[in-house]
Amino acid sequence: MKRDIAAPTEPNVEGSERTRSVRLGLASLSLSILLSALGTSIANVGLPTLAHAFEASFQDVQWVVLAYLLAITALIVGVGRLGDIVGRRRLLLGGIALFTVASSLSGLAPALWLLIAARAAQGLGAAIMMALTMAFVAETVPTARTGSAMGLLGTMSAIGTALGPSLGGALIAGFGWPALFLINVPLGILTYVLAHRHLPADSQGTARAPARFDVPGTIVLALTLAAYALAMTIGRGHFGPLNIVLLLAAALGGGLFVFVETKVASPLARLAMFRDPALSASLITNGLVSTVMMTTLVVGPFYLARALGLDAAIIGLVMSVGPVVAAISGVPAGRFVDWFGARPVMMAGLAAIAAGAAPLSILPATLAIPGYLAPIAVVTAGYAFFQAANNTAVMAGIAADRRGVVSGMLNLSRNLGLVTGASVMGAVFALASAASDIATASPEAVASGMRVTFAVAAGLILLAIAVALAGRALAARPALPDDTL
Structure with missing residues (x-):
């Protein structure tokens, strides 16, 4: 009789403990995304203070931000593949540790060049964290909750992006610029402890054959991506000879990368995977x-300041609405993915972004702040739904031994879009405003630039919808052999 009573309770206790471990493991992944996003956004607000502290020019201190961005962009695919080979848990723990140590070194740096070097190391840690968190979802949460988990990660990314400027300003005012980086240390330690205790152990022998790391391909791709990112960021949207040379170098590097990948035994990215129309369409989309989301962050402040005449405090408040909406929408978006499937939710998200981007070219000029806030809320909610659905759709069909590299590519496509949006769409805004200096342009010129820029942005989303539909149609054809992924 005692056995009959005791037997049912043991699985319940075990199941409860497993559920708790899953939640804490997901918490570690969420903190990883939060810290990497915070590392990007929190440093920007400190550039004027850093320029004064180190007696340096703005161009010099700008490398505090660029070093972090370049490290992530150049290395995220390589570290994703490395995780597939050496073990994702092991590498993620190393990335969290590196990010935490580099954060402390950044806060204690006595010279600007040491700060920049520490930020590059911090960017490497962030690249590992970003590349492997999505790859870990399939191993951490049940399949039925994958969408919710992806939505949560999107929420944490939005919170990190939104929290950075305000938290950074408060830390500088209260403790000085080192606090911008030292705040990551206790959070990094907490993330490491949770990940170490609750993330599942690396599977042994998941690859079909022993794989070697593609060093030549990784180096070529890293240099190619660094050249492109530099071309898009140097000069703040004003293209000169150096930008053109860097773009040409990136184009040549892309061709060289394709050639290298056809020659190595264990390529970083199997080129055959890009024959999968669903994957290619998801990355392009x-x-x-x-690109469009970065446009709202680049163009918005100039429009609010120059065309609507708002002061800095009100601009900060208005600009915070978008990330807050994205953060609130992330978890519900993930649940919708679990309930209705990734593809319908992704198309709904794209439709919402298009429905918000088009009015942004018209409404703010007639309705002022409400005319800006309403479309922005629609755009950012649509973005949250798109991200949760697209990430789920991409990662769901990937073989276990390729999840790291594909997750890296997914993050890379996002980063390249952000870099392109900041530069190309910023240049479109400046050109449409017909002003030599946007900071001193007339309200009418800025309003004109706003209309043209978001008309172009709406066109880009319509293109994204067309690409998604085409990829979905082509994916309905017979699938590629499983080993191409």
Whole structure:
């Protein structure tokens, strides 16, 4: 009789403990995304203070931000593949540790060049964290909750992006610029402890054959991506000879990368995977959507300041609405993915972004702040739904031994979209405003630039919808052999 009573309770206790471990493991992944996003956004607000502290020019201190961005962009695919080979848990723990140590070194740096070097190391840690968190979802949460988990990660990314400027300003005012980086240390330690205790152990022998790391391909791709990112960021949207040379170098590097990948035994990225129309469409769409989202962050402050005449405090408050909406929408978006499937939710998200981007070219000029806030809320909610659905759709069909590299590519397409949006769409805004200096342009010129820029942005989303539909149609054909992924 005692056995009959005791037997049912043991699985319940075990199941409860497993559920708790899953939640804490997901918490570690969420913190990883939060810290990497915070590392990007929190440093920007400190550039004027850093320029004064180190007696340096703005161009010099700008490398505090660029070093972090370049490290992530150049290395995220390589570290994703490395995780597939050496073990994702092991590498993620190393990335969290590196990010935490580099954060402390950044806060204690006595010279600007040491700060920049520490930020590059911090960017490497962030690249590992970003590349492997999505790859870990399939191993951490049940399949039925994958969408919710992806939505949560999107929420944490939005919170990190939104929290950075305000938290950074408060830390500088209260403790000085080192606090911008030292705040990551206790959070990094907490993330490491949770990940170490609750993330599942690396599977042994998941690859079909022993794989070697593609060093030549990784180096070529890293240099190619660094050249492109530099071309898009140097000069703040004003293209000169150096930008053109860097773009040409990136184009040549892309061709060289394709050639290298056809020659190595264990390529970083199997080129056959890009024959999968669903994967290719998702990566292209992700880049286009990220370009438009960065446009709202680049163009918005100039429009609010110059065309609507708002002061800095009100601008900060208005600009915070978008990330807050994205953060609130992330978890519900993930649940919708679990309930209705990734593809319908992704198309709904794209439709919402298009429905918000088009009015942004018209409404703010007639309705002022409400005319800006309403479309922005629609755009950012649509972005949250798109991200949760697109990430789920991409990662669901990937073989276990390729999840790291594909997750890295997904993050890379987003980063390239952000870089392109900041530079190309910023240049479109400046050109449409017909002003030599946007900071001193007339309200009418800025309003004109706003209309043209978001008309172009709406066109990019329509292109993204067309790409997604085409990819979905082509994916309905017979699938590629499983080993191409």
